[in-house]
Amino acid sequence: xxxxxxxxxxxxxxxxxxxxxxxxxxxxxxxxxxxxxxxxxxxxxxxxxxxxxxxxxxxxxxxxxxxxxxxxxxxxxxxxxxxxxxxxxxxxxxxxxxxxxxxxxxxxxxxxxxxxxxxxxxxxxxxxxxxxxxxxxxxxxxxxxxxxxxxxxxxxxxxxxxxxxxxxxxxxxxxxxxxxxxxxxxxxxxxxxxxxxxxxxxxxxxxxxxxxxxxxxxxxxxxxxxxxxxxxxxxxxxxxxxxxxxxxxxxxxxxxxxxxxxxxx
Amino acid sequence: xxxxxxxxxxxxxxxxxxxxxxxxxxxxxxxxxxxxxxxxxxxxxxxxxxxxxxxxxxxxxxxxxxxxxxxxxxxxxxxxxxxxxxxxxxxxxxxxxxxxxxxxxxxxxxxxxxxxxxxxxxxxxxxxxxxxxxxxxxxxxxxxxxxxxxxxxxxxxxxxxxxxxxxxxxxxxxxxxxxxxxxxxxxxxxxxxxxxxxxxxxxxxxxxxxxxxxxxxxxxxxxxxxxxxxxxxxxxxxxxxxxxxxxxxxxxxxxxxxxxxxxxxxxxxxxxxxxxxxxxxxxxxxxxxxxxxxxxxxxxxxxxxxxxxxxxxxxxxxxxxxxxxxxxxxxxxxx
Ligand SMILES: Cc1cc2nc3c(=O)[nH]c(=O)nc-3n(C[C@H](O)[C@H](O)[C@H](O)COP(=O)(O)OP(=O)(O)OC[C@H]3O[C@@H](n4cnc5c(N)ncnc54)[C@H](O)[C@@H]3O)c2cc1C
Ligand SMILES: Nc1ncnc2c1ncn2[C@@H]1O[C@H](COP(=O)(O)O)[C@@H](O)[C@H]1O
Numbered sequence: 379x380x381x382x383x384x385x386x387x388x389x390x391x392x393x394x395x396x397x398x399x400x401x402x403x404x405x406x407x408x409x410x411x412x413x414x415x416x417x418x419x420x421x422x423x424x425x426x427x428x429x430x431x432x433x434x435x436x437x438x439x440x441x442x443x444x445x446x447x448x449x450x451x452x453x454x455x456x457x458x459x460x461x462x463x464x465x466x467x468x469x470x471x472x473x474x475x476x477x478x479x480x481x482x483x484x485x486x487x488x489x490x491x492x493x494x495x496x497x498x499x500x501x502x503x504x505x506x507x508x509x510x511x512x513x514x515x516x517x518x519x520x521x522x523x524x525x526x527x528x529x530x531x532x533x534x535x536x537x538x539x540x541x542x543x544x545x546x547x548x549x550x551x552x553x554x555x556x557x558x559x560x561x562x563x564x565x566x567x568x569x570x571x572x573x574x575x576x577x578x579x580x581x582x583x584x585x586x587x588x589x590x591x592x593x594x595x596x597x598x599x600x601x602x603x604x605x606x607x608x609x610x611x612x613x614x615x616x617x618x619x620x621x622x623x624x625x626x627x628x629x630x631x632x633x634x635x636x637x638x639x640x641x642x643x
Numbered sequence: 644x645x646x647x648x649x650x651x652x653x654x655x656x657x658x659x660x661x662x663x664x665x666x667x668x669x670x671x672x673x674x675x676x677x678x679x680x681x682x683x684x685x686x687x688x689x690x691x692x693x694x695x696x697x698x699x700x701x702x703x704x705x706x707x708x709x710x711x712x713x714x715x716x717x718x719x720x721x722x723x724x725x726x727x728x729x730x731x732x733x734x735x736x737x738x739x740x741x742x743x744x745x746x747x748x749x750x751x752x753x754x755x756x757x758x759x760x761x762x763x764x765x766x767x768x769x770x771x772x773x774x775x776x777x778x779x780x781x782x783x784x785x786x787x788x789x790x791x792x793x794x795x796x797x798x799x800x801x802x803x804x805x806x807x808x809x810x811x812x813x814x815x816x817x818x819x820x821x822x823x824x825x826x827x828x829x830x831x832x833x834x835x836x837x838x839x840x841x842x843x844x845x846x847x848x849x850x851x852x853x854x855x856x857x858x859x860x861x862x863x864x865x866x867x868x869x870x871x872x873x874x875x876x877x878x879x880x881x882x883x884x885x886x887x888x889x890x891x892x893x894x895x896x897x898x899x900x901x902x903x904x905x906x907x908x909x910x911x912x913x914x915x916x917x918x919x920x921x922x923x924x925x926x927x928x929x930x931x932x933x934x935x936x937x938x939x940x941x942x943x944x945x946x947x948x949x950x951x952x953x954x955x956x957x958x959x960x961x962x963x964x965x966x967x968x969x970x971x972x973x974x975x976x977x978x
Binding site: 392398399418475476477480501503506507508509511512513515516517521522523524525538542543544545546547548549550551552553556561562603604605606607608609610611612613615617618619620621622626627629630631633634636637640641642643 | 721722725745746747749750752753754756757758760761762763764765766779783784785786787788789790791792793794795796833834835836837838839840841842843844853854878879880886887889890892896897903910911921931932933934935940945946947948949950951952953954958959962963966967970971
């Protein structure tokens with residue numbers, strides 16, 4: 379059966395992420411409770427897979443690397459219709475940069491085996507490097523198209539993909555198996571249904587550790603990451619604000635004055 | 644630490660044979676870094692009909708151009724370009740490789756990095772050389788800035804958006820050589836580009852607009868957004884946005900301002916309903932006068948602007964639009 383792997387990442391809720399701040403004194407991250415959600419673009423990747431499944435009876439597997447808590451987003455994906463959920467979780471995986479993340483996920487895809495398509499979001503909302511998809515493609519020796527906006531399945535062997543680029547788009551043909559990263563224009567993700575949630579209760583999530591993947595510890599997590607963070611600093615603000623005061627009308631007039639002075643009007 | 648004499652590379656980006664500004668900007672910055680490291684700057688320039696650009700790149704600071712000028716290289720092809728660059732890099736061993744954060748660069752850079760098994764930092768806002776002679780790559784994060792290095796793997800790779808570094812003043816007297824790259828090129832064609840379609844961008848281009856408006860999550864809904872768009876039209880301003888506006892589907896990704904979007908430096912910047920997150924604000928750091936409208940007086944955006952208005956943006960912009968219309972009418976009748 380046609381097998382699709384969707385890589386999904388648990389990210390701090392973008393609506394609360396601004397609460398994560400650097401302590402200007404200690405220069406470390408001030409930890410606070412921010413809830414984890416499914417990375418917004420990965421919902422579009424999952425939706426694409428579910429639509430293909432509806433047409434061709436594909437098997438949809440969601441794959442994530444993260445702490446055990448990330449299991450909850452895999453449950454959510456299964457409630458949305460994914461058939462299988464695999465969580466790559468091990469203390470060794472922590473602190474991975476894009477390269478080590480791509481490596482670990484690629485190893486997971488290899489272990490799943492016989493995959494026809496790997497789908498990723500274009501970017502994660504917290505890392506936002508956009509590297510994980512294309513780097514995985516190299517590691518898996520798959521052709522890649524980034525920023526897919528439209529997918530038409532020509533046949534089981536190749537797909538035509540409309541991919542975004544600045545001020546326009548590219549039309550690409552890609553031979554399967556392949557890896558695609560997707561944008562939000564691709565589709566509108568479905569909402570969770572009550573029956574989906576009930577069904578997902580019975581589905582189990584498979585967890586694979588470093589040992590299960592059978593790779594050396596030096597190749598994953600912080601040890602397997604070519605890049606490291608050496609410094610964190612708070613930035614100083616150089617501007618001083620002047621508030622425009624008064625009624626709404628007065629403030630609007632004051633602003634117009636500023637815009638006239640600035641040559642905008 | 645021993646000095647590494649290996650060169651600094653820049654991957655050139657062109658569109659319809661026009662060299663993109665980010666390429667010269669990166670060459671200019673590479674020159675600055677190379678002078679610290681006492682090494683050379685080399686550019687990989689691929690396309691068809693790109694030979695005229697080598698002079699410009701040398702004047703911008705390059706010492707050598709690896710030029711692949713061939714119909715087969717006319718448009719970016721992920722597999723052919725990656726293979727060619729990786730082979731060249733294995734031969735010449737650059738210590739640093741800089742790539743523009745364009746849609747091509749954003750796909751090509753990770754493909755090359757993964758093949759070379761090295762690190763790649765996304766969307767840097769500054770690059771320097773530290774005491775250990777490593778490339779310091781700065782990115783905004785968590786309301787501040789973080790520094791990333793790639794200590795052991797080579798090349799040290801980074802992408803940078805257009806506008807982060809300024810255009811270097813051309814030095815016409817500079818000398819450099821051009822090394823021509825010949826085929827045959829990779830023939831595996833698992834991906835094919837069928838066509839590249841360019842569309843006229845709507846509205847006033849952000850890069851050149853003297854006034855830029857940016858709308859954020861505080862716009863509230865599509866109607867609130869449309870009002871902000873109307874204000875941009877009335878002010879003859881470029882319309883940009885923050886990421887939530889893209890996520891909501893109000894605005895196009897191409898109009899996002901910030902670290903992973905556009906860098907702009909208008910005379911006047913007006914931020915409406917946005918919180919002043921670093922990743923957005925680095926994109927407008929070069930603005931002369933900055934104004935913010937936000938309903939929360941304590942919003943961090945007000946620490947970063949010159950003029951602040953505390954108000955609900957939907958209600959305020961409606962009044963502002965009305966007042967601007969009145970003002971414009973007066974101007975006309977006075978003439
Ligand atoms: C690696 C990385 C790269 C990123 N790159 C970018 C980038 O390039 N560009 C970018 O924009 N973002 C980027 N982001 C996202 C960025 O961190 C912020 O999430 C985003 O900029 C916040 O947008 P916002 O200010 O519109 O929304 P919010 O932070 O949610 O702020 C909304 C603001 O609106 C105000 N408000 C609410 N209601 C009203 C009202 N009725 N009237 C007036 N004001 C109101 C609120 O007080 C609040 O201050 C990136 C994130 C990461 C992790
Ligand atoms: N830890 C992870 N687990 C699963 N998928 C991931 C992970 N990190 C990144 N991805 C995938 O890679 C895409 C791009 O992420 P990034 O390179 O961080 O911008 C995401 O949209 C996911 O599809």
